[in-house]
Amino acid sequence: MEIPYEVTPRRDTGLYNAKLGVWLFLASEVMLFGGLFSAYVFLRMGVQPGVDNPWPWGVSVHKNFVWLGAINTIVLIASSVGVVFAWVALKERNWRRYQIYMYFVVACAVIFMCIKSVEYNSKLTKHHGIKLVDNSVMEGVIKDKTDQVRFSGDKLTFSLQGAVPAVLSDFTDESFPAFKVTEGPEELVGNEIKSASEFKSWFAKGRRLAFEKLTEERKRYRGELASGKGNPTPVSVSSSVTLVSSAPFAVSGNPRKLIGHNETTMNYRDAVRVEGKLVSDDVMFEVHEVDLQLVVPTKQPESIVWSVINDKEAKKHFFDLKEKKYNELIAYYEKHGGVVPEAQLRGRYLNVQYVHVAAEGHGEEHGEAKHGEVHASEPKESAGGGESEGHHGPSRVIQVPRDQIKFMSNHGPRYGTYYAIYFTMTALHGLHVVGGALVLLFFAVFGKKLYLKNPEHLANRVEVGGLFWHFVDLIWIFLFPIMYLL
C-alpha cells in the first residue's frame, strides 16, 4: 500500500505528513516537560528556609556531578550535529557517510546513558545523608552497610501466614542456621530446617496446615451456631511458631523492614520477632559536610552533631568558614545597602560547610602518619573535599548512635524534593534519549532498502527522527543548568 505525501508535500499544509506529525508530537512533549519544569519551580520556591528539607543549590554539592553533566551536554550537542550531518549526507546520496554519522549519534547516546548511570550510581550508593534528632544534617558516606542493625539471633517467632518472613534475606552467615521448631502446631514441633529452600517449603507447608485448621474451626463454629446452643466457642487458631537455632546466627536488619529493636529483640514489619543479642546498631559514617540549615543559628554551637562528630577542630573549622562567609555577605550588603535577608542567614551559603574530622583521638588505625600519606596520595578522593580550605583526604569514620538519628538515606528521590524532581526529570529525559537512539539506530541499520528505493523518503525519515533528537538535546540544555549549576 502506498501511503501518500511521504516524500512530496501536501498542497494544503505544504509539508510531508511525517513532519507535521512529529511537530504535533513535539508540541505535546513540550507540554509534558513544561509541566515538570513548572513543578520544579513550585518545589524550589516552596522550600521554606529553616523549615523544609533544604534545596542543595549550586556546585558546592554537585561538584563531582557538574563535570559529568557538562560532558553529557557536549556529547548530546555532538550527537545533534551528527544527525544533521547524516541528513545532509543522505541529501548528497552518500550512504557510507550517512551510516557513519548515524552510528556516531547512537554511540553518543550510549555514552550519554553510561555517564548518566555513573551519576545515578554515585548518588544512590556513594552519597548518604543522616539527619539527627535536632535536624542537623551530616552529608557523607555510610560505611560497610552499617545502616543495618547487626544482631546475633538464636530464636525466631512468627506467624504462619502471608509471605515468607523477610528476615530470611537478612541472614549474613555463609551457611544457613540450623533451626528446630520448638513451639507451634503440634504437627510441626520438632521439625528441622537446614537451608533457605527447605525453610520456604516448610513455611508453605505450615501455612497450608494453619489454613486447614482455620477452615476446620470455622466449620465447627458454624455448626455450633446452627445448632442454636447459645454462644458458640469463638474461632481460635494459633498459627504462631517459634524456631530455635542450635548456634547463634548473624542477622543484618534492614532498617526499612524493621519496626524497632532493642538489646534482646528485633521486630520486623511482617511480625517476625528475632530474639538474641544486639551486636551493634551504630552507624559508621564518613562526614564530608555538616548542614545546619534546619537548626536555629543561636543553637548551632550546641547542636548534637558536634557531640557526635566529637572533634573540636572540625567544629571550629565549620564556624570559621561560616564567619568568613558571613563577613562576605555583610560586606556585600554594606556596599549595596540593605540588611542581610533572613533567607540568606538561614540558607545554605552560611549553614552548610565542609567538615573534615581529623584522625587523631579515637581512630587508632588511621594514625596521623597514615592520614598524611592518604592526604598526599589521593587528595581529591573525598566526595565533598573540593573546597579550597585545604581539608582534603577522607575524614575519619565516626560512630553515630542510632537513637540520635531521625532519618538517613542515600541521595535517592526520597532524600528531598530536589532529588525527587532531579530523578523524575533526568530519568524521563533519559528514556527519551533511549527511544530516540533506537529509532535512529533502526534507520541506520535497516535503511538501505528504502535508500535504494527512494533516498528522499529516508532523508525525510531521518529529518523527522532528527527533529525529535534535537528536541531531546534542547530539553537537556535547560536541565543541565537548573539541575547542576544554579
Next chain:
Amino acid sequence: MADASHDLSKTKKSYAAVGIALLVFTVVTVTIGLAPIFDMGPPGPDAMDFVLGLSVAAVKASLVALIFMHLNHEKGLIYKILLFTFLFFLGLMILTIFADTDPILEQFETLKTTRGWLMDKPR
C-alpha cells in the same frame, strides 16, 4: 543541481558553526555556574543568577531550534502549532507565580507580593 550542492555545502558550514557555538556556550554556562565572579547579586543563588544562566540556555535552545530543527525557514502551519504550544507553555510558567503567594493569607495581595518576583526579597 550545482546550485543544490552549493546550498548543501553552505548548510553544512552553518551546522558546523552552530555546533561550535553550542560547545562554546556550554563552556560559558559552566563558567557562569562555577566562577564566583559571575555570581550576580549577593553570594549564593538569586534571581539574577537564574536570569543569566537561563538566558544562555535560551540562546543555545534557539540555535538548536532555528538551525538544527529548521525553524528559520519552515511552513506556516508549524508556526501556528508552535504558537499554541508556546501559549500553553507560557501558561504553565505563569502558574508558577502562585508559588510565591500564600493563597489563604495573601489572596488579595497577589500583586503586592509578586511585584518583587525578579528581585531578591526577604521571605
